[in-house]
Amino acid sequence: MKQMKPTMAPNTLQTFTAFYSDWLHRHHHLQQQLSSTISQLHNTKHHQLEKLVQQASDHYRQYYQQKSSAIETDIFLICSPPWYTSFEQALFWVTEYPPSLLLRFVTDLNLTPDQLHRVECVKMESLKKERRIGDSMAMVQESVAALPLYGLVNRTGRLVDGEVSELDDVMEEAKETMRVVVMEADGLRGTVVMEVLKVLNVVQRVKFFAAVGEFRIRARRVGLQIDRDRGVMMME
Known part of the structure; x- marks a missing residue:
């Protein structure tokens, strides 16, 4: 399957x-x-x-390639993605479903004892890294609140050139982190995913x-229904 190059306007x-x-x-067609x-x-x-597995892999790879471009362009938007329903976002860990959630779908595949052991090793390593990355994200969010950004934003009156530059620097530091x-x-x-496929x-x-x-698909379907009940319209 030919991969499309990610583009971000x-x-x-x-x-x-x-x-x-x-x-x-x-995704529905796949x-x-x-x-x-x-x-x-x-x-x-x-x-x-094998061809279908490759097609599925390429499908998700394209998503993350495009997302990578969006991260560079507007990280704050990616951290609160409006194209997902509120229910989907409630299940997220650092902008998407956690890796440990993906591992739950492996348990129903009639694994051999050796496969079960190898998957368990992947799971333990994943959970350890999830905790570390989750802690890092929490620290980022806390550090943003501690930066002089809020003091600058809450000030009355217009910012002078030096303060605008300071605000830009603070924002860029937060975004890069x-x-x-x-x-x-x-x-x-x-x-x-790669380790599981192995x-x-x-x-x-x-x-x-x-x-x-x-x-x-099911998570989105539930999320769309919840949002419709709240009067929020989302793309199907």
Whole structure:
């Protein structure tokens, strides 16, 4: 599958929202392919399964490539992404689903004892890094509150040139620190998936991607319903 190069226009919100809408459409199509393949595994050749696994991997890789560009352009927007429902965001850890959540979908794949042991090792390492990265994000948020930013913002009257420059420096420092933490979190998500795929056979990989994809669809469906009940309209 040919990968699309990530592009990010100055209007990050408009650009990423349009990208995500298209990505969701392709996600539903991919999910149909995964579900259909699982229902007829006995008629599916090994190379076809491998191709579908690669297609699923490319699908998520494209998302994170585009997100990486958005992180550079507008990290504050990525930390509070309006293209996700409030319910989806409530499940997030550092802007997306936590790696440990992905590991839950592996337990229903009839793993061998050796596979279970290897997955458990991945899980323990992931949880350790999740805690460290989560602590880093909490420290970033606390440090932002401690910076002179709030004092400058709350002052009455116009800022002089020196104060504007100071405000810009404070904002850029906060944004750069957040970029580093979010990129590290996304890196961990990718690493966990790669390590899991190494443990699984090709049929299990197809089922893993199907389970992850279905979870995303159901979480969004619930979130859309909750937001509609609150009078908030989101893209399907």
